[in-house]
Amino acid sequence: FIILLDVVCRLAVDVIKPLENAFNNTPKEILQDSRYMPHFKDCIGAIDGVHVQAVVSPSNQIPFIGRKGIPTQNVMAACNFDMQFIFACAGWEGTAHDTRIFLSALRDQSLNFPKPPNGKYYLVDAGYPQMRGYLGPYKGERYHLPDFRRGVQPMGHKEVFNHAHSSLRSVIERTFGVWKKRWSILRDMPSYPFAKQVKIVIATMALHNYIRRHAKRDCHFDESEDDLNGIQGEEIEIGVDAQQEDGPTTQEMEALRNHIAASLMSSST
Secondary structure, three states: OHHHHHHHHHHHHHHOOOOOOOOOOOOHHHHOOOOOOOOOOOEEEEEEEEEEEOOOOHHHOHHHEOOOOOEEEEEEEEEOOOOOEEEEEEEEEOOOOHHHHHHHHHHOHHHOOOOOOOOOEEEOOOOOOOEOOEEOOOOOOOOOHHHHHHOOOOOHHHHHHHHHHHHHHHHHHHHHHHHHHHOHHHOOOOOOOHHHHHHHHHHHHHHHHHHHHHOOOOHHHHHHHOOOOOOOOOOOOOOOOOOOOOOHHHHHHHHHHHHHHHHHHHHHO
16 A cells, blocks of 8 residues: 555656646636636636645644644645646645645745746635735625525625636535545545655545546546536635735736626626
C-alpha cells in the first residue's frame, strides 16, 4: 500500500493540473449553457476548501479541531467545469482559514498553482480575498442555492448575479461530493502517520481525475450530473468574509462583477 501510494502521488504531478491550452478557450460547459454564456465566458474554474477527517494524537489535536468539532485537515482545491481537480494543496490543519491557505498557495512557486491568464478568472466564495483573477459574489446578499430554494426567486442585479455565480461555482462542491462518495477512506481515515494521510488525499484526487478522463461511464459522475443545482455528498459551509483593502485590483473585479450582473439582467428581460 505504501509503495503504491507513493507511485500514485507521483502520478498526481501529471494528472492534477490543467490540460494543455485549457485556459485559451471558453469551457464547453459554459459555452453550451445559456445561463452562463456569454456572461461567464472568461471563467476557467472554481476554487474552494474542503475538510477531510484526520487522525492526530491527542497532544497535537487542538490546531486540527475546527468548526466540525473533530480533527480535520483543510484541503484547498481548484477544479475545471468537467469536475476534474486542476490543483490541490493538502495537509493544512483544520483551523487554518481558507484565505491563509489560498495566499500561501499563490506565493509558494514550488506548488505550481495554475494562475489565471490576463482576462481570465476563477470563481471563489466570500471567504476569499478580492483579487484580480478571482471573482467572488456580492457580499451581504443571498448567495447559497438553498437560500433561493427556500425563499423567493432572485431579485435585483446583485441577487441575480449571486444566484448565477453560486450555480456555476457549485461544480466544485459536486466535485468534492463525487470524490468523497467514491473513496470511503476519506470518511473513515485510518490511523496512519499524518504525512501519509495527506498523501491519501492527493492520491485519491489523482485517481478521481484519471477515472473522469478515461471511464466511458461512471455512476458517481452520472449521479452528480443529474443534480446540477445540488451538492452531492459535501455540505455547504458558510465562509467568513475575507478582510481586504480597497485597491485597483478590487475595483477591477468589482467592475467585472457589475458588468456581468448587467449582462445577466439584460438577458433576462
